[in-house]
Each structure stands twice: as C-alpha cells, then as structure tokens.
Amino acid sequence: MDIGDFVTPDRVIPLLLGTNKYDVLKELARLGAAATNLDPDKVLNALLERQDSTTIGLGRGIAIPHGTIEGIDAPVGFFARLQPPVDFGAVDGVAADLAVMILAPENDPRILLRALSCTARRLREGDIAACLRSASDAKVLYAMLVRKVSSDADVAEMDLRPAGT
Numbered sequence: 001m002d003i004g005d006f007v008t009p010d011r012v013i014p015l016l017l018g019t020n021k022y023d024v025l026k027e028l029a030r031l032g033a034a035a036t037n038l039d040p041d042k043v044l045n046a047l048l049e050r051q052d053s054t055t056i057g058l059g060r061g062i063a064i065p066h067g068t069i070e071g072i073d074a075p076v077g078f079f080a081r082l083q084p085p086v087d088f089g090a091v092d093g094v095a096a097d098l099a100v101m102i103l104a105p106e107n108d109p110r111i112l113l114r115a116l117s118c119t120a121r122r123l124r125e126g127d128i129a130a131c132l133r134s135a136s137d138a139k140v141l142y143a144m145l146v147r148k149v150s151s152d153a154d155v156a157e158m159d160l161r162p163a164g165t
Contacts, residue, residue, distance in 0.1 A: 001114045002118055002146065003118055003122045003146060004145065004146035005074075005075070005115075006074070006075040006076055006102065007077040007078065007100065007142075009139070011076075011077060011078045012145070014138045015081055016028075016080040016082050016083070017083055018086060019086075024082060024099065026044055028047070028078055028101040029044035029046075029101075030043075032078060032101060035076055035078075036103065042069065046069045047065050047067045047101070051088075055088075055089050055091070057088030058090060058096075058123070058124075059090040059091055059092040059094060060129060061096050062098045062124075063088035063096035063099045063100075064101075064102065064116060065088070065099060065101045066112060066115075066116060067104075068103075068104050068112055069103050069106055072103060072104075072105050074105065075105070075112070075115045076103045077101060079100050079145055080098075080099050081097060081141070082099055084097075098123065100119050102116060128144060131144050132144055
C-alpha cells in the first residue's frame with residue numbers, strides 16, 4: 001500500500017486553518033464525510049475515539065489523525081498543511097503543521113495499520129516533510145506525496161498535466 005492509494009489529488013488541502021486540535025479534526029471529518037457520503041458527526045466521533053486511545057502526533061511537526069468507520073470498503077485519506085501549527089500531543093512536543101487523516105473500514109483493522117505505516121514511512125522519508133512545507137500548491141503537494149521527489153525543481157521537471165493534454 002502507498003499513500004497514493006488513499007490520498008487523491010482532490011484530497012490535498014494546501015492550507016487548513018484551525019486554532020486547535022478539535023477544529024482541525026472537525027474540518028477533516030467534514031471533508032472525509034463529504035468524500036464518503038457519511039455523516040460528519042460519525043466521522044468526527046471515529047477520529048475523536050481513536051485520538052483518545054492513542055497519540056496521533058507523530059512528532060517532527062506531523063500528525064496522523066485516524067479512525068475506523070462503518071460504511072467504507074477502502075481507506076480514505078486527506079493531506080493538509082495546518083496554519084497555525086496545532087498541538088496533537090507528539091512526544092517531542094512539536095506542534096503539527098502537516099497532517100494526514102486516514103479513515104479505514106471498520107471490519108479489517110489490518111487496512112488501517114498498513115495505511116498508518118505507509119503514511120508514517122513516507123512523511124519521515126528523507127526531507128519529504130521539508131519539501132511539503134515549502135511546496136507551492138496542491139498539485140505539487142500531491143506529486144511530492146506520491147512520487148519520489150526532493151524539491152519543487154524536481155516536480156517542475158515532471159509532466160503533471162492530465163493525460164491527453
């Protein structure tokens with residue numbers, strides 16, 4: 001599994017405003033609900049339930065809010081840059097300015113574990129977090145998330161146009 005399996009180009013938010021963890025989770029839940037045709041409160045409750053039982057702050061300014069939910073068959077993810085950075089309780093005490101929300105099917109916990117693992121691995125890979133922090137727009141952010149790139153210059157060399165254009 002790769003992060004591109006559940007975060008799609010239309011699920012990249014270059015700037016998500018929220019002053020605290022609850023505001024950020026509520027907005028991510030709203031977006032996740034819209035993408036899955038689920039009730040926003042149901043999605044928010046899944047995220048809040050999980051964050052009550054485990055730390056969602058990965059450290060180094062990264063958070064991965066996540067939860068399992070009935071009504072989906074495959075993981076759904078959103079990537080967001082947060083402004084201002086928000087405290088998600090990371091052990092290193094660094095507030096998160098990068099977040100990936102993952103919703104996974106309730107009936108198979110292995111799917112959530114695989115999605116969490118590939119997300120954490122990708123965001124800690126080389127200097128990808130620094131590149132994501134400096135990327136110019138959603139298109140570049142998505143390309144950096146799913147491809148092996150190290151800078152906007154590398155992305156500029158890629159053909160990011162839709163097929164057939």
